[in-house]
Amino acid sequence: MEPAASLNWLRHALGRRWQLSARLLVASSVVTVLGFSAVCGSIMLDSRKSSEELARQTMENLAATIDSDISRNVEIYDLTLRGVVNNLALPEVASVGKTIQHLILFDHAITAKHFGAIQVFDAEGNLTLDAATLTPMPINRTDEEFFSAHRDDPDVGLFISRPMLHQGAYSIVLSRRVTGPDGRFLGVVAGSIRFNYFHDLFGRLRLGKDDVIAVIARDGTLIMRTPFDLDLIGKNMAHIASVHQVLSQQRGWFSGNGIRDRIPRMYVWSDGSRPLVVLVGRPWAEILSVWRKEAIRIGSILLALTVFVAVVTMVFIREIARRARAERRLEELATTDALTGLTNRRKFDAAFDTEWRRALRQGTPVAMMMIDADHFKSYNDTFGHQAGDQMLVGIAVCIADSVHRAGESVARYGGEEFAALLPGLTAAAALALAETIRLKVEAWSEGHGGVTISVGVASITPTLALEPAALLEAADKALYAAKRNGRNQSVVAASRNDLSLVA
Numbered sequence: 001m002e003p004a005a006s007l008n009w010l011r012h013a014l015g016r017r018w019q020l021s022a023r024l025l026v027a028s029s030v031v032t033v034l035g036f037s038a039v040c041g042s043i044m045l046d047s048r049k050s051s052e053e054l055a056r057q058t059m060e061n062l063a064a065t066i067d068s069d070i071s072r073n074v075e076i077y078d079l080t081l082r083g084v085v086n087n088l089a090l091p092e093v094a095s096v097g098k099t100i101q102h103l104i105l106f107d108h109a110i111t112a113k114h115f116g117a118i119q120v121f122d123a124e125g126n127l128t129l130d131a132a133t134l135t136p137m138p139i140n141r142t143d144e145e146f147f148s149a150h151r152d153d154p155d156v157g158l159f160i161s162r163p164m165l166h167q168g169a170y171s172i173v174l175s176r177r178v179t180g181p182d183g184r185f186l187g188v189v190a191g192s193i194r195f196n197y198f199h200d201l202f203g204r205l206r207l208g209k210d211d212v213i214a215v216i217a218r219d220g221t222l223i224m225r226t227p228f229d230l231d232l233i234g235k236n237m238a239h240i241a242s243v244h245q246v247l248s249q250q251r252g253w254f255s256g257n258g259i260r261d262r263i264p265r266m267y268v269w270s271d272g273s274r275p276l277v278v279l280v281g282r283p284w285a286e287i288l289s290v291w292r293k294e295a296i297r298i299g300s301i302l303l304a305l306t307v308f309v310a311v312v313t314m315v316f317i318r319e320i321a322r323r324a325r326a327e328r329r330l331e332e333l334a335t336t337d338a339l340t341g342l343t344n345r346r347k348f349d350a351a352f353d354t355e356w357r358r359a360l361r362q363g364t365p366v367a368m369m370m371i372d373a374d375h376f377k378s379y380n381d382t383f384g385h386q387a388g389d390q391m392l393v394g395i396a397v398c399i400a401d402s403v404h405r406a407g408e409s410v411a412r413y414g415g416e417e418f419a420a421l422l423p424g425l426t427a428a429a430a431l432a433l434a435e436t437i438r439l440k441v442e443a444w445s446e447g448h449g450g451v452t453i454s455v456g457v458a459s460i461t462p463t464l465a466l467e468p469a470a471l472l473e474a475a476d477k478a479l480y481a482a483k484r485n486g487r488n489q490s491v492v493a494a495s496r497n498d499l500s501l502v503a
Contacts, residue, residue: 022320029313033306040302044295048288055287056253056268059280062205064270066213067278069201074174074275077115077191078158081176084118084189088178098134106131114200116167116192120178121147123187141188150177150188160275162221163195163234170195172223198224210263212281220247223276229260246272246279255284337412339389340396348411348419352468355407355423360462367422367430367459368475371399371437374452374487376416391451392416398440402433419475427459427492434490442488452488454479459492 087093087105096104106118106129117132125142141147146161154177161173171192178186202213207226215224220238237243242256246269253268258281265281335347343351359366373379373395380388395418396410403410403420413419420437422430434455445451456479460471474493482491 022317025313025316029309033309036302036305040298044298047294048291051288051291055266055282059268059282060270063268063278063280067270067274070276071274077174081174081189081191085176085178102134105129114194114197116171116194118189118191121188123185146173146175146190147188150175151185160217163223166192202226208282208286210283214279216277216279218275246277340393340412342396343409343411345411345413348409351409352421355421356462356468359423364424365426365459365461366471367425368471369420369430369434370456370475370479371418372454372479373416374454394444395441395453398444399437402437425459427457430457430459431490431492438490454482454487455490456482457490457492
């Protein structure tokens with residue numbers, strides 16, 4: 001590789017190296033931050049899922065425990081009701097006295113503060129037997145739901161009523177139909193579970209401030225809830241999609257807002273096939289409180305890491321940019337003439353080599369101007385070196401002002417000698433440009449001691465048989481011809497081999 005081409009390649013490589021370094025640094029920083037973010041995000045998602053799963057399992061266990069207690073008591077009470085119904089079917093029971101009859105029917109009936117006394121009503125709804133007394137009060141329950149349900153439908157089985165005032169306390173009534181041997185409706189056996197049973201049951205649990213427990217009948221009626229709300233107790237909730245889901249699926253969970261407070265909660269039920277279904281709700285804020293604290297902590301660490309990486313990246317980018325500017329400055333100092341600011345000879349040679357090769361590929365001409373200050377030594381001796389330097393600067397400005405197309409290059413070639421590379425110009429066009437420069441210098445020098453220049457011009461279309469030195473040689477010979485012809489003029493070389501010069 002030739003020296004000029006090597007220099008050009010080196011400058012290009014250095015520039016790309018710094019640019020590539022900055023891009024790689026930014027890309028590495030971004031990838032690092034994104035990588036940490038992805039890892040932390042994945043961990044936090046897994047942690048959230050674990051928190052949700054733990055809460056769901058805990059609430060399902062709670063719902064199962066409550067459901068088991070309620071179902072056990074309902075089953076025991078139903079067994080008692082069945083026993084009374086079966087004993088009423090015995091013929092001998094009707095023939096004995098009331099005391100003996102009372103013992104036979106209610107001897108095994110459960111007695112507890114939460115359960116009301118079992119009562120027997122005849123086909124007209126009149127109270128005939130009461131486990132609490134041998135002399136029952138004259139009460140008729142024909143208009144009650146539990147009575148009409150058995151009277152109208154022989155296949156009801158165990159009927160659980162809506163919450164109601166029964167035997168002086170808010171309760172739910174459990175009842176069974178009494179059927180004769182011929183299938184006739186003979187009456188109803190009924191008992192009750194008081195609300196204080198549910199209050200005591202829920203009171204034994206350690207619930208959060210906004211936790212909710214609801215007991216729902218199979219028809220969607222809200223039997224009981226905590227926190228207690230009398231306005232909601234007894235209302236049918238079957239029209240609510242989530243309640244319909246609870247009653248139609250064996251077990252599961254859903255996310256919804258509270259009916260009253262609109263607090264977002266997770267709701268879980270463990271067995272939707274029982275007569276009374278237990279639904280447990282816990283606020284999402286409580287379920288995810290620990291997770292949120294952890295997410296904030298990890299997020300803060302990640303944010304601090306991101307800021308740190310960004311600051312360090314900016315510092316390094318600034319340092320890379322500073323070094324790149326320093327290298328560019330050093331390159332400029334190495335390739336620029338300090339006095340005139342023009343390209344120095346080394347850089348000019350590199351540009352000349354590049355344009356020659358391009359013109360060779362494209363088959364276009366390349367023109368060259370060699371410019372020399374006339375009588376520079378005499379001017380220097382007369383006005384001093386400082387004035388001589390000013391004269392060179394003035395000539396450089398006039399040249400640079402005229403030669404500014406893409407690919408064109410101007411250099412201080414020697415002490416008072418300048419060179420201009422003009423890709424794509426024919427000899428005639430280059431000569432016209434040379435005259436423009438000469439006249440500019442002449443006009444400028446009117447107040448500076450009458451400075452003039454001589455210009456040699458040559459234009460060649462490169463071929464494989466020609467060397468770049470041929471163009472330089474032709475332009476140089478044209479310059480000397482201009483000097484021999486009296487200076488302050490432009491001369492163009494007709495061709496490399498034809499040294500006849502046209503003024």
